[in-house]
Amino acid sequence: MTNIQQFTKGLIKENPALVLLLGMCPTLAVTSSAINGLAMGLATTFVLTFSNIVIASIKNFIPDKVRIAGFILVIATFVTIVDLVMKAWAPPAIYNALGVFIPLIVVNCIILGRAEAFASKNSVFHSLLDGLGMGVGFTLALFVMGSIREVLGNGSILDIKFVSQEAKTILMFVMPPGAFITLGFLIASVNKLKKA
C-alpha cells in the first residue's frame, strides 16, 4: 500500500463511520446540525492522529499484557487536552452542544481500534497518515450527516436559515429516529459507491 493509499483508504473504502461502522455513538448523537458534526469530527481527528503517532512510536516499549492500558492512557490524555483547549478557545455554543461527547472520545472505538489494529503494528509515518485519513473520513461522514439532518429537520445549513421562521420542517430528522434513517441511507449510498 502506498503512502497516498494509507491516507485515502479512510475516506471512502474504509470510512470508519459508514463502512467499518465504528464510533456509532457520536455519529448518531451529535449530528443534529452540520457544525456540530464538523466540530466533533475535527476533535476526533486531532485525538486519532496524535494518539496514532504516539502509540506507533512507543509500541516497542509497552509490554503486550498492558498494551490496552497504555493505549488508553495516551488516548485519555489527548482527549483531555482537546476538552480543555475547546473550553478555552472554541465558541461556547459549540462546546455546549458537544458537551459530554468530547470526554467520551476516550471510549470511541475508532481510536482504540486504530491503535490496536494499525498503529501498534506499523511505522510512525504510516500511522500518522492512517490517523489523518480515518479522521478526515469520520469528519466527512459526520458533516454530511449533520448537513442532511439540519437541512431536512431545521430548514437551515450551518445555522443559516433558508426557509421562513414559520415554515414546517421535518422535525423528525433532528431527533434520534432521523439519525438512524439518515445513517441507513448514507451506508447504502456508500455501499453502492464502492461497488461502482
Next chain:
Amino acid sequence: MSKKLESSFKNMVLSLFLISVVMAAALGFVYNTTKIPIEENDKKVVIDALKLVLPEFNNDPTKEIESLDKLQIYPASLDGNPVGYAVKTYTDKGFSGTFWLMVGFTTDGSVKDISVLQQNETPGLGTKMKESPFKDQFPGKNPETFVMKVKKDGGAVDAITAATISSRAYCDAVQRAYDAVKDKINSKGESEQKGGNND
C-alpha cells in the same frame, strides 16, 4: 523492527509508570495554559447574559453577587441607584434534565429579558425557547400578575408546540428566579414609599 519488551512484572509497572508521568506532565502544561482563558470565558458568558437581560447599568454585578441555594443574584445599579436584579436560575424539570437561565428583573419586579445560559433540550423543539415568539412573551410581564405557567396548567404562557415540558420547565425556572428576588423588590418598594411620605 526491534523486539517488544517482555511482559514481566517489572517491565509492565515501569512502562505504565513512565507513560503516566509523561502524560501527566503534558496535561499539567495544557491545564496551566488554558486555565486563564477558560476562567475568562466563563466570566464573559455571564457578563454577556447580564448585559442582555438587565437595564443599562455601570456597576460590576459579578462583584456584588449573592447566592441563595443554587441561585445567584446579581444586583445592577446605574450611578449607585439600583436599576434591577439578574438571577441565574435553573430548573430540573426540563425534557433532558436541568437547564440554566439568566432572568433580569427591573426594580418593580417585572421581567426585563431572559437569556438561556445552558440547555440540552431537543433541537428544533425545546430549543425554540431561545427564539420568538416564545421568548417575546416574557419581557415587561410581572410574575405577580402574569401567572408563570403554561396555558394547559391554567397560566398565561403560550407553550411551544410539541414542547410543553420544556415550556413548563422554563416557567418553573423564571418563577424560581422571581421568588428569589421578590422579597428584595417588595422591601425596596415599601422603603421607597416611606421615603416619599417623609418628603
